[in-house]
Amino acid sequence: MFERTLQDLIRGLRAHKASSKAQEDAFISEAMVEIREELKGKDMALKAEGVLKICYLMMLYPIPAPPEFAFHVVEVMSSQRYHLKQIGYLAAPMAFSGDTEEVVLTVNGIKKDLMSPHVPLPPLPLTALPHLLSLSPSLSTTLHPDLLHLLTHSSPRIRKRAVLCLLPCWEAFPEGLREGFPRLRERLQDSDQGVIGATVGVVMELARRQGGKNYLPLAPELFGILTGSTNNWMLIKVVKLFAILTPLEPRLVRKLLPPITSLISSTSAISLLYECVRTCIVGGMLDPDRAEGEALARVCVEKLGGYLRDEGGDQNLRYIALLAMVKIIPTHPAMVAEYQEEIMESLDDPDVSIRMRALELVTSMVDRDNLQTIADQLLSHLAPPESNTSTLPSAVASLTAIANQLSPTASKDPATTSTSVSLSPAYRLLLTQKLLSIISYDTYVNVTDFEWVISVLIDIAYVSHVNVGEEIKRLVLDVVGRVKSVRQYAVGVLEKVLGDEDFRERGRDGTGEDGLIEAAIWVCGEYSSYLSSPLSAILSILSPTLHLSSSALTSLSLHASAKIFGHYAASISSSWSSEKHEECKALVSSIKSGLEPFLSAGDMEVQERAFEFTQLLNFVQADLTNHVPPKSQIPASSSDIPEIKGGFADSESPKDDDTPPYPKSLFLFEPLFTSHELNAVAYKAQEAVRIPDGLDLDVEIIPQGGFGDLSEDEESEEEKVAIDLGEGGGEGMEELRRVLREQEKRGKRREGETKEERTRRRAARKAKHKDDPYYLYDKTEENQEDIDEIPIVKLDDSELAIQETTQTKGKGKSKIKPKKEKAPPPEFDRTGELPEGFSTNTAQPTKTDGNDKTAEGLSGIDLSSGTAMSSSRFEEYRVDEEPSAAQIARNDDMPATPTDEIEVVKVRRKKKGDKKKKDKVVEG
């Protein structure tokens, strides 16, 4: 009989590697057939060889294990021969998957092997056990005592392995930790260094997973190891363990400082040095309040900086230096800043790992002084190498130049424009996001020059080639909205952007550019007074290629051009002349022709705006045509549009006879858009909006007793019972009728009704309404034992409050009347506006008031303090609501549930209203 050994199989595979895939597959399937036979056979050696072959094949190819493979492995594991057993234990982790029968079958064999007096044997199961234990919690429970027993085995090799197996065992069987921990602790004093090392490793992993609290008592032993051992492997673990422990026990720091300082200065192993430095940082040993802490920080930073400065040095060390410096930044930013140059250089590194670390470090280094330098540097990474001079003046001036340079390369794959990996899309995206985040960090706290911000944002849109359009748009609008002084500049630059047809074309591919276009269109429209040339701005907004853009962009464009025209028309009135007249006429007709394609646009919004705008222009056009420059008494609106004639001419003409020298229709547009000034909205403004007078949201939509169902809840219930109890209605109804009849017998008095009866009555009512779609039924109520005791109204309200808070967060603008807040230059509306009459002073008392009431009303229920806090922000609702809520809570007979549901309706409706308001603002 021919038997193919593992060697033969591997040789065969290698021989077939060169040939076709089909042949290789054929060879494998042939081999698998043979192996299956071998596995089924009686010969244990052959079976083991078969198992080994399967392991080899499974490692290389995605083939499924043959049926019953796990059982064959179990057989091999139970072989009498050491070397076969070894194969079995090797294959077990690969063959078993989960808490299956096979694992159960192995328990006894493993136990036997573990307890074998033959010393080479116990290590075999201990090798496979970590994997098996984590697969099967039951195995962990069963074998836990055996593992503990092995901790005192005479062979250090076995003790060591048993210690290491405890970690996965406790992971699957956490109860064991209680019993086993003292035994583990003993191992810290073991005679064998290897066992101590393994124990430290296990303690460290445990501390990392559960937090160090349980392991603080081990500090003396660990300290002994730290000062006594010379084994670097172990020292690293101990040092790392102390990094977890010191934050919990600050007194340790003083004790640890001498040995760690001496390790830092004496050790030749960089890995240990690095670990010590990291522990100093993470363990809070660099406390600036202590003299030695400051000195130690200096040493650490110098060591790390040395790795960075080391020209042509070890890349690995540069990596870890960058990694560790991120952690020093919060306490010692100035020290790290000394290495800014080296860190910046690391941003150029061809190695993506180092670049990522450098990026992380750089972004955490940002402050007021270096923001521009850092941002420019990051930007230069995004830009192609030739245009990496994006300092402030040149960035703006060379904007068009960059754009022109870029346009040809834009068609290429970004990754191919540079040889380095730096331009892989994922990295570019990350870089861009970081760049945007450092600029906008904490509402522009580090920004000193907002013109620079605008120019950088535009540059990013030009060079990033990644999809961050939404974010750029948000930032541009935010900055322009908050910083009044930057508006003129922004309009000037964005006007140029709009004129850049190439750029707009790129924007249509759905990458980041269209976000900037949208922002540019909106800003140019809203702040059209700053436009240098409204005429060309309108033309570039209504460019011939506009119809290729998305409908959202198109409607925005139509609206913006209307705004610009409005402003333009109003502004030329003061210097009215015959040239202006002609110019204006030409403009109107060119806008009209620009609008024409959209009159039949598929999108409703676009079409509507185009129509409105065109109709208004028709009027203006007619007025312009009929206007005669010298003072003539031709009515301004003798046009053929009757409906406007009445409204416009009649109101103006009689008032004064000296008609202005310009057509009045020039002022038709402007007032449409300038009635409100848009401002940033403060974080809490939405919540502080007062409810208008006369709006009582607590009025019940359905008056009490309006429905028959509700009347049942009232005290007048008996009357109804007396009249008719009805038939049918299911079990609940029967129950109800029974209860009611009993009451009737008791003399139609409900005074004597006990609590249980009342509960039952309510339960019955609930059951009745359960399937009634017209009855608003609160499911959460089911769990409550006594609904009367619980002010459900309040509960649900606070939940809604949270929802609402999250929804109102970050909403852009609102039309609430402005209450200006001046900030030192650059004038910058950082907080945003609040509604009139809102001041923190008035809010404060109500807030605490609300809190108190919450505590009183919800006393029966344990709510997290966070919920209570956020609900109390709605002091305006509270004041109105509180009495009724409290009343409901106190009055047992008030129907709690319906009121509650009605309130839900109320709040939703209010939210809808808010949304509408905001939508309007965004459009405008």
Place this chain on the structure above:
Amino acid sequence: MLNYIMLVSRQGKVRLAKWFQTLPPKTKAKIVKDVTQLVLARRTRMCNFLEYKDTKVIYRRYASLFFITSISPGDNELITLEVIHRYVEVLDRYFGNVCELDLIFNFQKAYAILDELIIAGELQESSKKAVLKIVAQSDAIEEAEVSEDSLARLGSLARS
């Protein structure tokens, strides 16, 4: 703690894979594929660390083989490199100037040696000598058993 250790050839063939964390086979296959791709794309003058999802991949190339391990972000990268190096040293001593072919044909030995060095993702024995001694002992037992078995088998064949 190591999450896994694997040996991958320059052609992307897995030569050894030992997992110290329990993952479904699909996840494992994905990790092997992704990490192999990442590592093979690296150039020589780059650092030995990579970030993959929320783990760190520490790798080192020896001749045509990449030794790849994964650790959690808090672990010491440098010492992990040392662990890899220690493993390679032991392999080198055991096989005598080890090459990829040795590991291909004796992959179970490569596993056995790894098991002596690392258990449950922790380095358990830092001494090369001790590891080699134990592996040699187990080889001796195997040899004795194999010759015993083949004698027995010959005997049973002769009898039949």
